[in-house]
Amino acid sequence: MLALGAVGVAQAQDAFTLRRIFKMGETMTYNMAMTSETTVDISAFGQGEQKTTFTQSGKISFKTTKVDEAKKEANLEIKYFDIDMKMEGGMPGMGGDMPKEYSVMATMDSMNRIKDMKIEGMPGMLRMMSESSMRQSLGGVQFPEAAVKVGDGWDVKVPKDGMMFDTDQVLKAKFLSVKDINGKKAYEISVKGPLNLNMDLSKMMEQGGGDNPMAGMKMAITGKMDNDSVVTIDAETGNFLIIDMKMTQEMTVDMVDMGVKLPMFGNTTSIIKASTIK
Numbered sequence: 001m002l003a004l005g006a007v008g009v010a011q012a013q014d015a016f017t018l019r020r021i022f023k024m025g026e027t028m029t030y031n032m033a034m035t036s037e038t039t040v041d042i043s044a045f046g047q048g049e050q051k052t053t054f055t056q057s058g059k060i061s062f063k064t065t066k067v068d069e070a071k072k073e074a075n076l077e078i079k080y081f082d083i084d085m086k087m088e089g090g091m092p093g094m095g096g097d098m099p100k101e102y103s104v105m106a107t108m109d110s111m112n113r114i115k116d117m118k119i120e121g122m123p124g125m126l127r128m129m130s131e132s133s134m135r136q137s138l139g140g141v142q143f144p145e146a147a148v149k150v151g152d153g154w155d156v157k158v159p160k161d162g163m164m165f166d167t168d169q170v171l172k173a174k175f176l177s178v179k180d181i182n183g184k185k186a187y188e189i190s191v192k193g194p195l196n197l198n199m200d201l202s203k204m205m206e207q208g209g210g211d212n213p214m215a216g217m218k219m220a221i222t223g224k225m226d227n228d229s230v231v232t233i234d235a236e237t238g239n240f241l242i243i244d245m246k247m248t249q250e251m252t253v254d255m256v257d258m259g260v261k262l263p264m265f266g267n268t269t270s271i272i273k274a275s276t277i278k
Helices: 002-013 124-137 201-208
Strands: 027-041 049-068 073-088 102-109 114-120 153-158 169-181 184-200 219-234 240-255 260-274
Touching: 114 124, 153 184, 169 219, 184 201, 184 240, 201 219
Parallel strands: none
Antiparallel strands: 027 049, 027 260, 049 073, 073 102, 102 114, 153 169, 169 184, 184 219, 219 240, 240 260
């Protein structure tokens, strides 16, 4: 027991370099489930609260289609399939047509940073609203430059995107533990912090196209989303195994043309887990 305890203490004090290792043709498949509940106070229009519940479940596959060793990055083809999406409540045109499958083409580097993302097979409005959240969640966490020990922390930068964030955002990551999953070493990392939202909803609806009845109205959403995630990654490859995310939102819908501001709040929970994990 003393020997095992000494090994555990030594491992906790070891420093680990976190990197994504890409292998041409490799495919990882995950099961996914997400629930989002949002409430908008529309008492300014003589009504009470409007509640929206959005649920999505299905599978995700990550396939490495090209590896650039010099740049330490790879092209990924990410497919969402067997999708079951449901929306109850909400404003007209917010959901759009719910696809059963769609794809994301993206480039990811060894630090687990994603760029050049393109969504295919998703209708305009839904695609526009999904892009920023996908950019944050697809990798789970950005890795630090230096080696880290259990208990160490680092900053995770969420760059401004001109869509939801007009300034760079910073989340805090922390190395929680080294654990065993299915006989393999894995690292558990927390990612926490606020994301300050500034979204021009009217511009998104215009770019989204279609016959949305609210297109042309000046609308904006501002506020804060608090992220609390735990990401488990494979120690050898850097591939994520589990992303367990919880997020709360406190925002305001500014209907500029009408001079009305509507408080909005909600919460989102999601879990993405490798299909090999029970």
